Amino acid sequence: DARVTQTPRHKVTEMGQEVTMRCQPILGHNTVFWYRQTMMQGLELLAYFRNRAPLDDSGMPKDRFSAEMPDATLATLKIQPSEPRDSAVYFCASAGRVIQTQYFGPGTRLLVL
Amino acid sequence: DQQVKQNSPSLSVQEGRISILNCDYTNSMFDYFLWYKKYPAEGPTFLISISSIKDKNEDGRFTVFLNKSAKHLSLHIVPSQPGDSAVYFCAASAWGGSYIPTFGRGTSLIVHP
Numbered sequence: 272d273a274r275v276t277q278t279p280r281h282k283v284t285e286m287g288q289e290v291t292m293r294c295q296p297i298l299g300h301n302t303v304f305w306y307r308q309t310m311m312q313g314l315e316l317l318a319y320f321r322n323r324a325p326l327d328d329s330g331m332p333k334d335r336f337s338a339e340m341p342d343a344t345l346a347t348l349k350i351q352p353s354e355p356r357d358s359a360v361y362f363c364a365s366a367g368r369v370i371q372t373q374y375f376g377p378g379t380r381l382l383v384l
Numbered sequence: 385d386q387q388v389k390q391n392s393p394s395l396s397v398q399e400g401r402i403s404i405l406n407c408d409y410t411n412s413m414f415d416y417f418l419w420y421k422k423y424p425a426e427g428p429t430f431l432i433s434i435s436s437i438k439d440k441n442e443d444g445r446f447t448v449f450l451n452k453s454a455k456h457l458s459l460h461i462v463p464s465q466p467g468d469s470a471v472y473f474c475a476a477s478a479w480g481g482s483y484i485p486t487f488g489r490g491t492s493l494i495v496h497p
Contacts, residue, residue: 314490326482371416371485375428
């Protein structure tokens with residue numbers, strides 16, 4: 272049963288700390304997305320990669336967020352320094368040939384105090 | 385500027401009745417539309433899609449209708465079941481946007497027994 276995995280599932284941290292979220296996409300999927308879900312904005316696209324190359328990260332605050340794909344089985348999203356307004360659920364998703372049909376992970380629920 | 389709008393944050397329906405979830409879009413270039421379903425503490429899962437060359441697509445109890453002239457689509461669930469209680473996201477994509485879907489803010493459906 273192929274699925275996207277994300278770690279950690281929950282993270283509570285203090286303002287100013289670094290946060291790293293990890294995602295393992297479905298094997299064979301070549302497109303990986305990072306989304307943020309908030310009550311106000313719904314599902315916002317932060318960044319996406321195709322064949323490990325970043326194609327669009329215009330949805331990310333560049334000064335504090337960074338996204339990488341060191342290899343085909345791992346995508347990371349880092350926030351440094353974190354702020355209370357970053358509190359949200361962060362989803363990773365991957366897609367194969369049909370890019371619109373995305374498979375989402377369970378999310379990382381982040382709370383920055 | 386929201387290109388995909390779900391104007392009803394919530395909907396409550398009796399079990400066995402029809403649930404109708406609505407979605408409006410503003411970008412006339414959108415040509416592929418999807419609905420995703422999300423349970424609490426899980427990531428969204430793909431439910432049903434429709435191409436702009438069609439005006440209806442059916443999959444079991446779920447039917448999506450597309451009205452291109454009104455830039456409106458709807459998801460019908462008949463009959464509604466308590467297990468359908470979830471948040472439903474409408475999404476739309478266009479070739480010009482590399483087919484990356486734009487999501488609405490979601491509608492929370494509650495089906496009462």
